[in-house]
Amino acid sequence: MDTTTVGASSRLASLLARNSAYIPGGVSSINRIIDPSLVFVKGEGAHIWDIDGKRYIDYHAAFAPHFLGHNFGPINEAVADMLRSGESLFGAGTTVPEGNLAELICKNVPIAEKVCLQNTGSEATSLAIRLSRAITGRQHFIVVQGGYNGNQDELACNVFNTLAEIGPRVCPGEYPLRPLGAGTTLEATHFVHPVNFNDLESIRYVCRRYPVAAMITEPILQNIGVVRPLEGYLQGLRTLADEFGFLLIFDEVKTGFRHAIGGYSEICGVKPDLVTYGKAVANGYPLALVGGKREYMDYIVHPDPEKRPMVGGTYNGHPVAVAAAIRTLEYLLANRAQVYRHVEALGQEMEKGLRDIFAAHGVTASIARQGSAFSYYLMPNNPVDFHDILEHHDFERDVALRRALIDLGVFFVPIATKQCSISAAHTAEDVRFTLAQFERAVSTVWAGRTASGKVG
Helix, strand or coil: CCCCCCCCCCCCCCHHHHHHHHHHHHHHHHHHHCCCCCEEEEEEEEEEEEECCCCEECCCCCCCCCCCCCCCCHHHHHHHHCCCCCCCCCCCCCCCCHHHHHHHHHHHHHCCCCEEEEEEEHHHHHHHHHHHHHHHCCCEEEEECCCCCCCCCCCCCCCCCCCHHHCCCCCCCCCCCCCCCCCHHHHHHHEEEEECCCCHHHHHHHHHHCCEEEEECCCCECCCCCCCCCCCCCHHHHHHHHCCCCEEEECCCCCCCCCCCCCCHHHCCCCEEEEEECHHHHHEEECCEEEEEEHHHHHHHCCCHHHHHCCCCCCCCCHHHHHHHHHHHHHHHHHHHHHHHHHHHHHHHHHHHHHHHHHHHCCCCEEEEEEEEEEEEECCCCCCCCHHHHCCHHHHHHHHHHHHHCCCCEEECCCCCCCCECCCCCCCHHHHHHHHHHHHHHHHHCECCCCCCCCC
């Protein structure tokens, strides 16, 4: 794939060509291939700099882990202390740091009576599914259309589809399986059942037809912006899980610690059976975890080997990432009122500003937000599910608006519907500058409309 861009600097073009010669597409995660192509070389607080020295206010935050900002001083210091301590990756027996982190989490996150440390969100969600199958003795599980729960074979499905791929709205019922890429066995196993978010009747429909081990869902869909649960939906999931005997798994890889120490489950008051965390738990360092009820987590060491799921990972509990996570949680616990109050205030200012800008320009749009996470939709109302977005959102102009913002020094990742993230490092001045540039971008994009209604 050619990732070069017209007008790119010679340094940028040279680096893109070099990396593409040795890495497919030039990047080690295809989710990072963007247009325009950019190479960032520095991050500090709420700002990032590209290879040509241009500074951007960052609302992407590497898909949202940098809740305290890039290169947050106390976390860097904790990592440096760990490197100097003599700790290493021993690969045998337990360690002091992993026990310290586990205790810190379990004492402050009610759902996490025990935890198992992993490296990535995908590893954590994969383990949660495997664990649910071991516990229930069942194979089938439910996912949500438009939600992203990781890259393992059975979870990498029904994320970004078109209406042509998934067909008309289904309720009650399930959507056709659509693998997220080639090479999976997904369609051969028939164990995965995609339904819409906020659709309890379709979950009941699936449970009446299959022995369901688990349902895995983000409590707020933040892979496609910010799609909030309707009143009673999450409690309805809890009720259905109890009725049909499946495990309710909250994928809080994105929502955990960003919205509250105990994740969104703390806010909504609904207790899942298992939960996965990642991203913000170590403020950008590679650490994730599965947590849950003690009796469920202890299946990992079940005395009967036929009931014991395989859990392994050379780098699980790596001391550097653990040090980052410990300091992140300690900082949030010590400063939770200030941090969450700060990002909420900035979020409110951003939400109002965006709404006012769209209204002033006569643009049909809605703003969705949960604390520090926000998104805009070019449609009359906030969506209730991904099908709603597919039917009503203007994807083309969404991307055009994001690209215009990049030109103006504000980095919203140029992928339609993607969530934007405010960090504790952002300031009111950052938000005011962003809104000023947003108004310029809206003027530019909507002035560029052609007679056909397409963006020129």
